[in-house]
Amino acid sequence: MLAVAVAVAVMAPLAQAAPKRIVALTPFTANTLVGIGVKPVGIGQTLGGQKRLSKKLDGVRTLPLSHPNGPNMEQLARLNPGLVLSSPTWRKGAPTMRSLDIKVVMSDPDRIAGVAPEIRKIGKVVGRRKQARKLAASVKADIAAARKGIKSRPKVLVLLGVGRTPFAFLENSWGGDLVSEAGGDLLTAGLDEPGGFARISDEQVLKEDPDVIIAVPHADEDDIPGITKYMRDNPIWKVTKAGQNDRIYISNDNSLLQASTDTGKVIRSVRSRFLKN
Amino acid sequence: MVVRRTLVVVAAAAAALAAAAVSLALGAVDLPLSDVIDALTGSLGEGSTRQIVLELRLPRTVEAAAVGAALGVAGALLQGALGNPLASPDVIGVTGGAGFGAVLILIVFPGSIALLPVGALAFGLLAAGLVFAIAWVGPDAGGVGKLILAGIAVGALFGAGTTAVLTAYPDRVQSAIFFIAGGLSSDGWRELEIVWPYFAVGFVAAICLMRPLDRLALGDDVAASLGVRPRLIRLIAGVGAAFLAAAAAAIAGLLGFLGLVVPHVVRLAGGTSSHTFVVPVSAISGAALLMAGDTLARTVKAPIELPVGPFMVALGVPLFLLLLRRAV
Amino acid sequence: MTAPALEARDVRVAIGSKEILRGADLTLEAGRLVAVVGPNGAGKSTLVRTVAGIQRRTSGEVRWMGQELGELRGRRLARIRAFVPQRSAVPDGVTVTDAVGIGRSVHVGPLQRPTRHDRDAVAAAIERVGVGEFADRKLTTLSGGELQRVQIAVALAQDAPVLMADEPTSHLDLGATVSVAKLLRSLAADGLAVLLVAHDLSLAAAVADTVVVMSGGRSVAAAPPSEALTAERLAEVWGVDASLQGSAGGRTALHVDWLETSGLGIPN
Numbered sequence: 001m002l003a004v005a006v007a008v009a010v011m012a013p014l015a016q017a018a019p020k021r022i023v024a025l026t027p028f029t030a031n032t033l034v035g036i037g038v039k040p041v042g043i044g045q046t047l048g049g050q051k052r053l054s055k056k057l058d059g060v061r062t063l064p065l066s067h068p069n070g071p072n073m074e075q076l077a078r079l080n081p082g083l084v085l086s087s088p089t090w091r092k093g094a095p096t097m098r099s100l101d102i103k104v105v106m107s108d109p110d111r112i113a114g115v116a117p118e119i120r121k122i123g124k125v126v127g128r129r130k131q132a133r134k135l136a137a138s139v140k141a142d143i144a145a146a147r148k149g150i151k152s153r154p155k156v157l158v159l160l161g162v163g164r165t166p167f168a169f170l171e172n173s174w175g176g177d178l179v180s181e182a183g184g185d186l187l188t189a190g191l192d193e194p195g196g197f198a199r200i201s202d203e204q205v206l207k208e209d210p211d212v213i214i215a216v217p218h219a220d221e222d223d224i225p226g227i228t229k230y231m232r233d234n235p236i237w238k239v240t241k242a243g244q245n246d247r248i249y250i251s252n253d254n255s256l257l258q259a260s261t262d263t264g265k266v267i268r269s270v271r272s273r274f275l276k277n
Numbered sequence: 278m279v280v281r282r283t284l285v286v287v288a289a290a291a292a293a294l295a296a297a298a299v300s301l302a303l304g305a306v307d308l309p310l311s312d313v314i315d316a317l318t319g320s321l322g323e324g325s326t327r328q329i330v331l332e333l334r335l336p337r338t339v340e341a342a343a344v345g346a347a348l349g350v351a352g353a354l355l356q357g358a359l360g361n362p363l364a365s366p367d368v369i370g371v372t373g374g375a376g377f378g379a380v381l382i383l384i385v386f387p388g389s390i391a392l393l394p395v396g397a398l399a400f401g402l403l404a405a406g407l408v409f410a411i412a413w414v415g416p417d418a419g420g421v422g423k424l425i426l427a428g429i430a431v432g433a434l435f436g437a438g439t440t441a442v443l444t445a446y447p448d449r450v451q452s453a454i455f456f457i458a459g460g461l462s463s464d465g466w467r468e469l470e471i472v473w474p475y476f477a478v479g480f481v482a483a484i485c486l487m488r489p490l491d492r493l494a495l496g497d498d499v500a501a502s503l504g505v506r507p508r509l510i511r512l513i514a515g516v517g518a519a520f521l522a523a524a525a526a527a528i529a530g531l532l533g534f535l536g537l538v539v540p541h542v543v544r545l546a547g548g549t550s551s552h553t554f555v556v557p558v559s560a561i562s563g564a565a566l567l568m569a570g571d572t573l574a575r576t577v578k579a580p581i582e583l584p585v586g587p588f589m590v591a592l593g594v595p596l597f598l599l600l601l602r603r604a605v
Numbered sequence: 606m607t608a609p610a611l612e613a614r615d616v617r618v619a620i621g622s623k624e625i626l627r628g629a630d631l632t633l634e635a636g637r638l639v640a641v642v643g644p645n646g647a648g649k650s651t652l653v654r655t656v657a658g659i660q661r662r663t664s665g666e667v668r669w670m671g672q673e674l675g676e677l678r679g680r681r682l683a684r685i686r687a688f689v690p691q692r693s694a695v696p697d698g699v700t701v702t703d704a705v706g707i708g709r710s711v712h713v714g715p716l717q718r719p720t721r722h723d724r725d726a727v728a729a730a731i732e733r734v735g736v737g738e739f740a741d742r743k744l745t746t747l748s749g750g751e752l753q754r755v756q757i758a759v760a761l762a763q764d765a766p767v768l769m770a771d772e773p774t775s776h777l778d779l780g781a782t783v784s785v786a787k788l789l790r791s792l793a794a795d796g797l798a799v800l801l802v803a804h805d806l807s808l809a810a811a812v813a814d815t816v817v818v819m820s821g822g823r824s825v826a827a828a829p830p831s832e833a834l835t836a837e838r839l840a841e842v843w844g845v846d847a848s849l850q851g852s853a854g855g856r857t858a859l860h861v862d863w864l865e866t867s868g869l870g871i872p873n
Contacts, residue, residue: 067450191581207306209325224388236332362697496693498688498693499688502690548698
């Protein structure tokens with residue numbers, strides 16, 4: 001009897017703590033949820049780049065997102081969620097969500113090393129600790145495997161956006177950290193700006209002479225050829241090793257822009273497509 | 278009086294030369310001065326130093342000088358033609374139009390990114406054209422009040438267009454920010470090659486307008502009685518200013534402040550509104566200010582490049598306030 | 606008798622559908638001062654601006670020095686007639702010398718610089734109107750009367766045989782008005798053909814050789830002051846009970862029954 005009472009006492013809060021209706025605003029949180037066996041009632045629209053959502057999310061209601069609050073609050077309320085997994089990008093909308101009696105948890109790893117802990121955190125919040133630990137462990141192992149056998153560490157410049165003055169990814173950005181972990185020696189190593197991006201002087205680029213330049217533009221498929229040509233014609237980059245050896249690449253999915261659960265796959269892709277190490 | 282004016286001209290020229298020298302000598306990468314000089318005189322061999330000096334710093338310095346001069350002159354032309362101290366390239370809608378054109382390409386048609394200066398230029402001129410078309414029909418055609426109101430309306434229209442585009446593509450906003458904040462890029466000679474004819478037309482128009490603009494000083498009636506055609510002069514001044522400002526925006530983003538404040542500083546320093554003084558000295562001073570501001574923007578937090586706007590304000594406003602206090 | 610500097614006949618001006626001038630005549634001769642007077646809306650300013658070439662006319666004949674107005678462009682016309690408008694801009698940063706230089710610019714070609722001769726002419730114009738001590742002062746520091754005289758100097762620097770001034774004394778105090786009156790009269794004595802649009806009838810009567818009375822868009826009289834400004838005409842055109850009294854030496858007075866109390870036995 002006592003055992004049952006204790007079990008109920010322990011299980012009850014756990015049962016309370018596992019909300020049934022969950023909305024995941026980012027691809028990372030959405031993919032993590034299905035990875036631990038939870039299907040959200042709503043997901044956020046994927047901004048920028050191609051969709052990389054799990055097939056298991058097909059048919060789930062997609063909410064359009066806009067700055068700075070994220071989803072339209074009325075649409076969100078209609079879904080009647082108990083929990084929203086959000087990211088700091090949409091932090092301005094959190095108070096409104098909380099006032100609607102919705103629990104809001106921020107989860108957006110900004111470094112590779114943060115992926116596993118965040119997966120576990122999500123698992124804890126939705127009451128799927130065991131599954132989350134398993135997923136986190138497998139993701140961690142996949143990342144480690146993806147990083148095996150790095151043969152060289154080319155100097156890499158990673159750039160965001162298009163235009164005459166693109167921003168360089170720093171070490172404290174998702175993409176910067178990922179490329180770094182994939183074996184790239186970031187040209188911007190040592191710089192640390194809030195936000196993770198900064199305009200880097202072209203003089204520095206010339207002096208550092210990168211082996212590889214990766215550009216992450218904000219654009220659709222059809223825009224890629226034009227952007228590629230423009231970047232390869234840049235008179236400054238042309239004279240770097242990257243330009244001379246035709247190693248200026250465009251990365252058009254958002255894999256370098258935000259965290260994902262298939263990080264290992266992304267690292268492998270970066271290594272084979274761009275770093276060739 | 279003439280002595281004072283001569284002093285101001287000499288001071289401005291000296292400042293411009295100094296700013297140019299500093300702009301060439303300093304940058305994100307520390308280069309010994311002797312190397313910089315060697316690179317400029319052609320006696321340095323191939324290498325990154327030569328590239329940095331000749332293909333980064335030199336075009337950038339020239340661009341800064343051209344844009345600074347263009348904006349200074351555009352402001353002087355407009356303030357003279359409209360007889361209004363608040364006139365600047367923003368007022369004839371050019372800045373708003375150029376901003377819209379640039380954002381359109383950066384965000385909606387990024388595949389055509391090579392056409393960015395063309396887009397900014399085209400829409401800048403289109404906006405100015407709209408302003409002139411509106412202001413030149415109906416009663417009081419070409420009158421100052423009408424021109425200013427039309428400029429504000431058209432500027433607001435394109436500004437709203439820009440906001441709409443940014444809102445529709447929120448994830449691409451970052452691409453546009455640097456343009457909107459205003460700043461030069463190290464694009465070598467690429468962009469200058471596209472826009473230099475527009476600078477040329479604008480500067481030539483400015484030279485031809487210096488004396489006629491003086492004759493507008495006592496009002497349209499006096500000007501008309503002297504055989505001067507105030508509305509025609511206003512139109513040519515507007516067109517010249519539009520060309521200069523649109524070309525400037527095409528390569529340096531939105532830097533309206535220069536066009537507004539530099540002519541005032543020049544007038545206060547020289548103690549005269551005569552355009553044969555104000556126009557050339559605004560050109561020299563604008564060039565000096567932007568070269569100095571750009572050098573700071575490139576070096577203060579090297580190797581990170583900051584937008585140039587705040588540095589120009591930091592340099593220009595104290596000087597302006599100082600002169601303003603003395604002038605009363 | 607020399608040909609008149611200006612001959613204008615039956616000038617008509619309509620702006621939109623509104624007729625402002627319905628047939629006005631005007632003649633100016635060297636060495637004589639003509640005053641154009643009339644109530645508000647009679648078309649005084651319009652007539653003067655039209656014959657000066659600043660306002661477009663609908664019909665009528667205007668000849669300057671025998672030449673049709675339509676054939677005289679810009680600078681050529683500016684060397685024949687100088688026009689002082691009712692209101693001039695008073696810009697910042699412009700000195701008296703700069704301003705008068707603007708008037709002189711009709712003699713400076715587009716690619717030329719002002720010559721010594723031009724500079725002398727500017728200085729002479731400044732002295733002639735009596736603002737020599739202000740030559741380097743900014744316009745914004747001058748009083749109303751001083752500014753008005755500078756505007757006349759601007760016109761004088763054009764070296765034109767005709768000077769036209771549109772209500773130059775309307776906003777001046779008595780002292781300034783007197784000094785401008787003396788200046789205009791002396792310019793006529795120098796040989797200029799001077800035209801003055803005036804509000805003040807006693808001033809007009811004192812300085813003018815001929816007074817042109819405008820009423821309802823027509824010139825209804827052109828005669829010496831005592832003939833043009835009779836009590837009948839004052840009643841007919843201005844609708845007031847008044848009479849003009851002049852005495853030798855240019856001292857005039859306009860007697861006006863301000864309160865129209867004659868007949869009520871109240872002393873005035």
